[in-house]
Amino acid sequence: MAKIVRTNKKITGKTGVIFIKVRTRTPEGPRLRLDRFRTLMKITPVFPVIFLFVLTIFAIRSLIDWLKWWGYPFLITGGITSLIALLGAPMLGLIIQVLLQTQAAGFLPPIFFSAMRETISAVTSQILKPVLIEGLVLAILGQGMGIVSMYLARKYSTSRHTVA
Secondary structure (H helix, E strand, O other): OOOOEEEEEEEEOOOOEEEEEEEEOOOOOHHHHHHHHHHHHHHOOHHHHHHHHHHHHHHOOOHHHHHHHHHHHHHHHHHHHHHHHHHHHHHHHHHHHHHHHHHOOOOOOHHHHHHHHHHHHHHHHHHHHHHHHHHHHHHHHHHHHHHHHHHHHHHHHHHHHHHO
16 A cells, blocks of 8 residues: 655745645655666667676687677678668658648648748758767777788688698
């Protein structure tokens, strides 16, 4: 059963200060829960990096393995991030336009829908520009690590065959 907590809220007006008793069903309001989620979202990007470090410690035995195990995830993550950044702005503009057309078709002039789509696309593309740059940097880094690992693997295999 939920515990009822009584708090006092102060409302100020022209006549003075009025105290109102407010009953809430939960001892902690929704803001405290939102703060917990915000904290969790701040540390969430650290988990994949921790996973890669643990993988490095336990599974990787050589430089070639390290380049493969880190390069391919960087390449995939950077590629997906870049794709989201490139397609995000037009898709969000289109989604907003469709929502406005279905919800407010008779209330707004048709030119408003295309102007809104262009505005939202422009704002979203400016917001996603750093995401695109970061994704491209990750993808290029991952591709470079993959190429170096293939080169070293080929060099190592040819030098091993010539010695034997």
